[in-house]
Amino acid sequence: MPKPTPLLMTVDVVALSVRPDDGLCALAVRRGSEPHKGRWALPGGFVDKDEPLDKAAARELGEETGVSPRSLELHQVGAYGAPKRDPRGRVVSLAWLTALPASTEVAGGDDATDARWFPVADLLKPRKLAFDHATILKDALALAGRELEDSSFGTRFLPRAFTVSDLREVYEAVWEQELDAGNFQRKVTGVPGLLKPTGRTVQRGRGRPAALYTAGSATTISPPLTRVG
Amino acid sequence: MPKPTPLLMTVDVVALSVRPDDGLCALAVRRGSEPHKGRWALPGGFVDKDEPLDKAAARELGEETGVSPRSLELHQVGAYGAPKRDPRGRVVSLAWLTALPASTEVAGGDDATDARWFPVADLLKPRKLAFDHATILKDALALAGRELEDSSFGTRFLPRAFTVSDLREVYEAVWEQELDAGNFQRKVTGVPGLLKPTGRTVQRGRGRPAALYTAGSATTISPPLTRVG
DNA sequence: TCAAAAGTGTTAACTCTACACCCATGC
DNA sequence: GCATGGGTGTAGAGTTAACACTTTTGA
Structure with missing residues (x-):
């Protein structure tokens, strides 16, 4: 049994949002220091001593992008630890997935000179993202798709009150396919406790006003x- | 941005097997050194410098239990990094799930003075497993159940050639529920490419001989x- | 001949998809 | 009125759970 070798651990966050013009987007920051200075990367950074892993992810997201919602639902995507993935030495990254409403404003901070929402297709272009972050993003997107299938994760993309159509647009953006509006309506309103009616309605352009719900x-x-x- | 704090990383392996008398079992080792010397724990240990994470899991499983099958399908369960989970300091564990045939012989080795299969219910008893390994085991069992739903993971519990009943017993053990034999038969043999008929049959006690398959x-x-x- | 396990057949219940249709609004 | 999006109704197709039944063996 050899003496254990210490290593460095980072957390990286795939923050997704469905945005009116660009569809499904992820949050990326411009790196302010080496390695890959000036390139785009997922927000993230080193885990502090005595800091829980999910707290580290939330902290780094806040520091680098200005995002600090009241409650952040973080899902572990996985650990990425190929020996040469980071030129600084042995750095294992733990990737997290979260979803944010389209209204979320972002601003670079700390070690990030800029922070922006990008359509995921842009970020997946070769050499766009630093490190192995394109792989992480791909895995996170797959996880997001699975979460939508059997959890209330989809509501995390939306503001407190939202319509069934808002939720359907989230599903369509993440799954990259259109859904039948009527069937979707029946299905989600039929899940006990998933959506809580507010009694209010909202008018969006033309058409009948839609009922507003909050997450149940x-x-x-x-x-x-x-x-x- | 504070200077990054190095930490220690371990891999721990939840190796499951469905055994004739005990049902669903997991592999545990008796710890040969502090902390928790003499207690039972999941097989695992420190990640080596420049070693891929999955290779580390396979290596530790081999060193501590003598298990070294030609091919090991390892699934990441998750990272466990609560600050006080290990008295040696900040140690983050990356947990992996694998399945082994009931025929797998185990023997303690390296830092483990003993290695044994335990029914999972035994291992989940309070204070049976060291560290937070009961939590890890629980999460791994949940993952195993999900893997059975939509992947060929179940065949990993079985020897190269097996019957549909063998496979059904795996499902029943992991899901903790009985399944209709006829419907199960139709379902799994109907999945294109899942099972490859060998043309051979095998007689087990009474009853009609069962067709032997290999994983497709x-x-x-x-x-x-x-x-x- | 009986019991047991493997494997197939059958059907009623259920679910889902596709689409028709009505509702409530802006223009 | 008419277009548009919200929301409900519904018929046909497809799927499934439950269980009857046949096959093939050991005892």
């Missing part, structure tokens, strides 16, 4: 939503 | 197997 207490959707219809 | 090339089951029926 249910966190799982059973049976899962399917990606057809 | 398909890794996903769509639509997923459901836990009813």
Whole structure:
């Protein structure tokens, strides 16, 4: 049994949002220091001593992008630890997924000279993201898709009150497919505790006003939503 | 941006097996050194410098339990990094899930004075497992159940050639529920590429001989197997 | 001949998809 | 009125759970 080798651990956050003009976007920051200074990367940084891993992810997201919502639902995507993935030495990254409302304003800070929302397709272009962050983003997108199937994760993309159409647009953006509006309506309103009616309605352009809901207490959707219809 | 604090990283492996008398079991080792010397724990240990994380998990499993199958399918369960989880300091554990055939012989080695299969219910008893390994085991069991739904992971519990009943017993053990034999048969044999008939049959006690299959090339089951029926 | 396990057939219940249709609003 | 999006109704297709039934063996 050899003496253990210490290593460095970072947390990186894939923060997704569905934005009116650009569709599904992820938050990226421009790196303010080496390595990959000046390139775009996922917000993240080193875990502090005695800091829980999820708290580290929330802290780094806040420091580098100015995002600090009241409650952040963070899902572990996975650990990325290929030996040469970071030129600084052995750095293992723990990736996290979260979703933010489209209204979320971002601003570079700390070690990030800039922070911006990018359509995910842009970020997945070769050599756009530093390190192995494109791989992380791909895995996070897959996880997001699975979360939508059987959890209330989709509501995390939306403001406190939202319509069923708002929620459907989130699903369509993440799943990259259109859904039947009527069937979707029935399905999500039929899950006990998923959506809590507010009694209020909202008018958006033309058409009948839509009922406003808030997220209910249910966190799982059973049976899962399917990606057809 | 404070100077990064190095930390220690371990890999821990939840190796599951469905055993004739004990049902669903996990592999545990008796710790040969402090902390928790003499207690049972999941096999695992420190990640070496320049060692990929999955390789570290496979290596530790081999060193501590004597298990070294030609191919090991390892699934990441998650990272566990509560600040006080290990008295040696800041140690983050990355947990992995794998499945082994019931025929797998184990023997303590390296830093483990003993290695044994335990029914999972035993290992989940309070204070049975060292560190936060009971939590890790619970999460790994949940992941195993999900893997069975939509992947070929179940075949990893079985020897190269197996019957549909063998596979069903795996599902019943992991899901903790009985399944209709006829419906299960139809479902799994109907998934294209999941099972490859060998043309041979095997007689087990009474009853009609069962056809032997090997795992096919398909890794996903769509639509997923459901836990009813 | 009986019991047991493997494997197939059958059907009623259920679910889902596709689309029709009504509702409530702005223009 | 008419277009548009919200929301409900519904029929046909497809799927599934439950269980009957046949097959093939050991005892």
